[in-house]
Amino acid sequence: MTQEYWRWKENNWKSADKDWTKAEIVTAGIDVGSVSSQAVILADGELYAYASMRTGSNSPDSALNAITAAMEGTGLTLDKIHYIVGTGYGRVNVPFAHKAITEIACHARGANFMGGNKVRTILDMGGQDCKGIHCDEKGKVLNFLMNDKCAAGTGRGMEVMADLLSVPIAEVGPMSLEVKEDPPPVSSTCVVFAKSEAMSLLKQGWPKNKVLAAYCSAMAHRVVTLLERIGVEKEFFITGGIAKNIGVVSRIEKELGIKAIKSEYDSQIAGALGAALFGKALVEKGGKKK
Incomplete structure (x- = not known):
């Protein structure tokens, strides 16, 4: 099998x-x-x-x-x-x-329940889209933005990449951090382009961890671009399956200069x-x- x-x-x-x-x-x-x-x-x-x-x-x-x-x-x-x-x-x-x-x-x-009433900005990284949400102290939505172009910056895109590289999905994040410095990111606008670029990099001799670093960097940058359009307050919380991917989350935090609020609950x-x-x-x- x-x-x-x-x-x-x-x-x-x-x-x-x-x-x-x-x-x-x-x-x-x-x-x-x-x-x-x-x-x-x-x-x-x-x-x-x-x-x-x-x-x-x-x-x-x-x-x-x-x-x-x-x-x-x-x-x-x-x-x-x-x-x-x-x-x-x-x-x-x-x-x-x-x-x-x-x-x-x-x-x-x-997110208000999981992260406390101090949460003001939420990033929901789902299977097919990402959303940036602003809320008040009661968890009421004040504003939001959503990307709906392609699965490249979402959970489904990460699944495609895991399958392509034969790396279990739970190991993608940690492996992507096994580089001295991040390489240039691959395409973050189309999962087909990203897959094609990844295959090309593998043929050039790139190790899997470097390819994953390029993909996680691309995902993080795309998400940060979305968040910057809506504005990010430091009371920042991430929901969705990709919140479990340390390779993406750590790069988002680094680019924003903000640490996401941690929670004991399952982000999904x-x-x-x-x-x-x-x-x-x-x-x-x-x-x-x-």
Whole structure:
């Protein structure tokens, strides 16, 4: 069987010290993205369980797979969840959701929870796009910008590069830092061009770590260009799968001259977490509660 170097590890988690049966309000957020899908379950506004899965061929199945994985081993079932909010690329195709809310709003709310109310600028590095978001102390969106040109500066682009170089996706970031200094970046405007350039560099004798350094540098610079258009405050937080790539994050921080706020939470769950928080607020305002 051919190894799929791009394939990142799916995972789920549940709290060992919380009991959802004792909660007054149980809510869930489902973030169906173009590459990954997350489900987060809150018990009275506290993180109870979550799952991060690969998005499949259709949004409804991906949403169900994510929430099923999050509920695994908890005894919880869909009918026991008081309110479910869908978000992300496939948010309108979550059949069991009570409401759909944009990923911009949900990532801002989730980042506010994960990074604290000091967070003001958020970078969401997703599978097919990147977003720069400004929010207030409550996680309310004030302004945002989005790149929508190509997958070159996104998670999917990084998966393509990992497969091309036969480097496991989790090792891309650390390996890209194994250079004395960064080489000139490859194309950051088109994943096809970037792939072609990378292949050419390999034929020229470049080692894999140098090629990855060139690609991570290109990704970082493209993201920084987006952020500079919206403006970056030092209370800076990164969400999405690429936030786990130290090769990209460290280069973004260096170019901006700002360190991103660190968090104990999985950066990929921000959107689903924000959706679940919105669900709790909606129940408290008199929304549906089964």
